[in-house]
Amino acid sequence: MKLSQLLKTLRVYQTTKDINHVTVTGIEMDSRQVTHGHLFICINGFTVDGHDYAKQAEEKGAAAIVADRPLDVSVPVILVRDTSRTMAKLANAYYHNPTQKFQLIGITGTNGKTSTSYLVEAIFKQHKDKTGLVGTIQMKIGDKEYQVKNTTPDSLFLQKHFAEMVNEGVDTAVMEVSSHALDLGRVHGADFDIAVFTNLSQDHLDYHKDMDDYLRAKSLLFAQLGNGYDATKPKYGIVNRDDPYYEAFCNSTSQEVLTYSMDHKGDITAKDVKLSASGTTFTLCTPSGDKEITSPLIGKFSVYNMLAAASAAWVAGVDLETIQEALSTTKGVSGRFEPVLAGQEYGVIVDYAHTPDSLENVLETIQSFAKKKIYVVVGCGGDRDRTKRPLMAKVAVNYATEAIFTSDNPRSEDPESILRDMESGVEEGTFKTIVNRKEAIQYAIEQAKDGDVVLIAGKGHEPYQEINGVTHHFDDREVAAECINDRTQRSYRD
């Protein structure tokens, strides 16, 4: 593509050299990936400054470089104010505005994004759409799966894969939109048709200054709904009416908003909700009629996720029978309230709860059906929100018969000091600390008796544990199954 053509998408920029004859063969933000003819964009990151790699990009064949300051290179430099946002604009233009060519549903909120996204995917699959999905666990185009590093990847990765979705004939894509992504402009230029808000509670206060700042970032998804695109195309915001922050989301968009609710009046609601250890039934009430839903998903929070997904589908025009069929047959997502079944007589559940609110939701659910004792194995991630640590510890102690504090992903932090932060939220003598996660899981499983439940929280689907910058293979489900089998074998021998 001619660079001058690509730059038409920017209003304010300067070039250090004539660019009329420059053609670019791709856009790259990582100098190590640059090949001949690429346009290299310098991003000032959290770890290093991409401007320091401009020379390397030139040596590797970059045809031009986008920067926010003059550089000592001989290829043309395009000077802009904000290279991150410019990258989103350029990527969008380079891949020919892919998100205008299919329906895009964005989901934001503290908890439930991944769970809701798979429900949305299931409904649109049932509707015979070809689907795309971007989120914490993976990216999918149809049934093809791709690994992702971030819940919401950078704009370059996103636009490139949105273009692939167009080529693969995707009709509807659903994606999780993290607060980091919104704040850093990773979804800048993505043309969302429907924006869904699940809920807001404390998380990520390492990155965001305070809850107001976190809310501001989250609400950007609603703020960008329909901005700068074809005004005749309907856009909708979908908001959880029962969340204390619902008004802020309603007020963040100029588009029409629909609410879903269990406890208030809403456009889409759930009535006669029956929760049990084996699943959930409720009546889905919509402006176009009611449907009985019988779902294998467990817990009140799952009803919220189903309401959010049903609302997005309903507003997109999916018929109620299709929504009913999909919700009734869709099983849980990997690592979300996932039972470990190894023939034991006590329950073992692996769950991705890593915030105070999600931990409380999951424990409330377990408490409602647990016949006897509840053991909770939980830790908190290193290099992340420290202030949620004592709160998570408190929730665990409040609900558990025995709470076992352990390591999650300590990352670069000292595991012991993360545990001290957790312990500061609870009284001495109300918990046990076992730093090694495997030993903590083993301990809980050894205690459990017939009818008890062991919750292993925080890591869900993650197949690794990051300790001191090194990533080791570690899967809570595998470790739990090993511990159960080990105990069973010993009991045969005794």
Ligand SMILES: CC(=O)N[C@H]1[C@@H](OP(=O)(O)OP(=O)(O)OC[C@H]2O[C@@H](n3ccc(=O)[nH]c3=O)[C@H](O)[C@@H]2O)O[C@H](CO)[C@@H](O)[C@@H]1O[C@H](C)C(=O)N[C@@H](C)C(=O)N[C@H](CCC(=O)O)C(=O)O
């Ligand atoms: C804090 C944060 O968001 N960091 C993201 C950021 O990394 P960074 O700023 O450290 O990047 P950097 O290493 O400083 O590099 C800066 C620039 O120099 C370039 N570079 C670097 C080295 C080199 O040799 N040559 C070169 O050109 C890099 O390609 C980059 O363009 O940019 C990277 C590329 O897009 C991201 O993968 C990375 O996410 C890291 C892995 C991360 O953990 N992010 C978390 C906090 C996050 O974003 N989480 C949310 C989910 C939260 C939720 O649960 O809701 C998410 O959406 O994933």
Ligand SMILES: Nc1ncnc2c1ncn2[C@@H]1O[C@H](COP(=O)(O)OP(=O)(O)OP(=O)(O)O)[C@@H](O)[C@H]1O
């Ligand atoms: N609607 C909900 N409200 C509260 N907690 C929920 C809800 N849905 C799921 N959870 C709990 O939160 C955990 C994480 O769920 P999920 O992965 O769907 O959230 P997420 O928003 O994608 O999280 P992340 O920000 O880490 O990507 C689940 O394992 C469950 O414990």
Ligand SMILES: N[C@H](CCC[C@H](N)C(=O)O)C(=O)O
């Ligand atoms: N998306 C979340 C994942 C947390 C998972 C938990 N296991 C941890 O490592 O803290 C985050 O980046 O905060």
Ligand SMILES: [Mg+2]
């Ligand atoms: Mg997620």
